[in-house]
Amino acid sequence: MNKKNNPAFQSYEEALSFLYKAIDYEKLINYQYNASTFSLERMKKLLAYAGNPHRELPCIHITGTKGKGSTAIMISTILEHAGLTTGLFTSPHLIDIKERIQINHKKISAPEFTSILNDLRPYIQHLRETELSASPTFFEMLTAAGMLYFKKKRVEMAVLEVGLGGRLDSTNVILPQVAIITNVGLDHTAILGNTLSSIAFEKAGIIKQHVPVVSGVEAPEALPVIEKACREKDAPLYLLGRDIWVEEVRSFDRNGTRGLICKIKTWRHTYHDIVLPLVGIHQAQNCALVLGALEVMRCRNYISISDDVIREALASLYCPARIEIFSKNPSIILDFAHTVDSMRFLKKTLLENFKFHKLILILGFSQDKDLDNILKEIVWEGDCIVVTRSRNPRAAEPDDLYRRIEKLCGKRSKILDNVRDAVASAKQIASQDDLICITGSAYLAGEARQSLDLQ
Structure with missing residues (x-):
């Protein structure tokens, strides 16, 4: 791992070339999904080399079959409007890989991206030359880069979206302040299992000891799996339809802008006339989970956010390629x-x-x-x-x-x-x-x- 044998990247393109040489499961069809292929130990070793940036990262962890990207954008937008320097890690990207790593909705710059990969390069290059099977994957490198970038920029809260499943996902090394499991549906069945209960088991893998969970899971086959994991980890569970409710939703079309006006109630508060510039009732449900997660964080004095700030932030939402x-x-x-x-x-x-x-x-x-x-x-x-x-x-x-x-x-x-x-x-x-x-x-x-x- 001698840095003299690993000269710095001379350009962003060179850094990207190095990144794309890693195995990329986003482009593969058939592979084994297990603790060897998706190794959290491999991720932990990479982060240890980088100084364990994830251990100092106040964060929110989000998984689910549908809606986790929109939910991540919603909650990060609110935190940013509340004045917090907010990191956002999502996947996949639409056009530019730098979309995956953002602070206050501004994507990481090419020089910053190059610099972060330069920090990780000696370790990765050493493994590629000595123990290729132990070298980090494409997504692991990006996850580590995001966490290291957030640490360097001293973000006050990071929102991390799971890439695949949850239990073995490279983001699952963090200890969040709250976890959100949006829902469970049939997707990636060849990898995560072909039943809702098996997929729920993978999603429930992000549940940590004593960390509150907010969830929209309702399928009879999936919900007991989430509830069991919460009991075993002594993690409080707040459910859509039991502790959080979407009480009213109506659509609007004003001057060509379409959206929703919602009434959302939590176990301790009611939010009237929430304006979402998004279409589809599912976005009201995602918003309800976000408000539930914020309620948990406010109750535990992790954050202080006024209702006015929440309303203002939600009214400004932009969720690309979500209807x-x-x-x-x-x-x-x-x-x-x-x-x-x-x-x-x-x-x-x-x-x-x-x-x-x-x-x-x-x-x-x-x-x-x-x-x-x-x-x-x-x-x-x-x-x-x-x-x-x-x-x-x-x-x-x-x-x-x-x-x-x-x-x-x-x-x-x-x-x-x-x-x-x-x-x-x-x-x-x-x-x-x-x-x-x-x-x-x-x-x-x-x-x-x-x-x-x-x-």
Whole structure:
């Protein structure tokens, strides 16, 4: 680990090249999910080399099958508005890898990213040369980089979103002030298990001794698993529907801005007329979990935030590619519904909140998803369907999606092999009264956003 044998990166591009040489499970389809492949010991050793930045990090830990990204953005936005220097670690990114590591919603700069990787480089390079199987993965390197960056910048609170599952995720080395488990659904079944109880077991892995948990889990197969883990860890559990309630939700459309007005009640307080510039009732549920988590932290004197600050912060929310209205005439919606439940929410939101003549769908998914059941939720509604693929190696082939859709509903899709052409084709087909919905993987959403920005 001699630094003389590991000269510093000369550029951001060189640092990225070093990062991308690590094994990246976000781009692999088949791999073993176990404590050897996803080793927290490997992560702990990397962090020990970096000075254990996670041990000095006041933080909030978030997992769940759906909604964890929106929830992370919501709570970090509130903390920032309260005057706290707030770190945010999320995944995956839409366009720029630096999106994953932010402070006060400003992504890490290229020089800072390069500098952080330079700090980690000697250790990683040594392992690559001497014990390759023990060298950190792509996501572990990013997680360590985020924690080290937050420590160097002296963040006062960090919000960390789990990458995969929870129990063996590289973020699961932290001791948070509160944990949020948004929900449990069937996703990554080949990795996390094909039952709700097995997936709940993985999510429950983030529960720590005496650390309060706020959760939206309600499925009869999943909830007992969460409750059992909380009992074993003596961790107080606050549940949506039992301790936290979404009492009223109504939609609004003011000067072209759509959103929700909510009444949310916790076990100790009622929040009237909360304005969320987001569509879909599921966002009101995510907001309720956020308010529950803040309530826990306020009760324990971890933070001090007024109701006015909470309202102001929530009214300013921006959650990219979460049923995001990108443009009008024709309306274009960008989303990355990649599970059965999230596609069901998307369909319900489209039908209940938007008026359109024809629905034009651009679809692209990762091949390891429950494709038939996801497609069942949306393809019947499409008047025109374009299937495509992102550049990610895990992307399903458009020909495969075409065959599945034809078998499901008899509809024939238009096949385009890249996202840019798919977006251009949909815009050419659409009239001003139509709605274009681009959905599937986050990688598809990111490439679609780039294409829309260029057109």
